[in-house]
Amino acid sequence: MKVYYDLHIHSALSPCASDDMTPNNVINMSLLKGLNVIAITDHNCAKNVEVFMMLGERKGLTIIPGMEVQTKEEVHMLCYFYTLDACLAFQDMWERSLTRIPNRPDYFGNQLILDENDDVVGEYPLLLLTSSAYSVKDVFQLINGIGVAVFAHVDRSSYSVLSNLGFIPSDVPISSLEVSKYISPKDFLTKYPNYSKYRILQSSDAHYLGDIMERENYLELENAVTISIKDILDVLKNVA
Ligand SMILES: [Zn+2]
Ligand SMILES: [Zn+2]
Secondary structure (H helix, E strand, C coil), X not given: CEEEEEEEECXXXXXXXXXXXXXXXXXXXXXXXXXXXXXXXXXXXXXXXXXXXXXXXXHCCEEEXXXXXXXXXXXXXXXXXXXXXXXXXXXXXXXCCECCCECCHHHHCCCEEECCCCCEEEECCECCCCCECCCHHHHHHHHCCCEEEEECCCCCCCCCHHHHCCCCCCCCCCCEEEECCCCCHHHHHHHCHHXXXXXXXXXXXXXXXXXXXXXXXXXXXXXXXXXXXXXXXXXXXXXX
């Protein structure tokens, strides 16, 4: 079974994302594009994940609970969780590790918490574009057994593991890497042949509705008849 995905989408909770990235807008656009599964990955926070999952279930789109965390090395990592509860527990712990700076919506952008009607029910008060006290290595330990971590946009020249550490650490349990939409997985592997042992994912990192991925990249779920979060994360954990 081929499952078309976009596993890196920001909602209006991320200050740098458009206020139009509401649950209904994002889900409707993803369905329009013919996607089967998306992940909501706001910067350092998961306060909109629950409403997305509830609406996704209603509208027939699988939503993976996620976050895009920023480690103390300023490396962006996508964290995907088997369950909403695991995601929310992780985020509670993660938010206590963040540098505490009040958000300035006029400067950084709004951090909107939304309901199923896309109405604003709150604003996250502290700036989400900060680093955690946790390291890359800590993330793998914290997510062990409850989800999967993937290095985000590894081809990018900032906030990526390659730009900030210079290499993929060999002592962490990583199976998948994400490249941005500015390079194809094939071109990435031509540039970095040593990384062919990893599964290369490509997602949009959408901050605007128009950025959401077309029906281009898919995961193959062996022997599956329905799409489950567990099956998808198990694929990400195993090398192609
Ligand atoms: Zn990022
Ligand atoms: Zn992102």
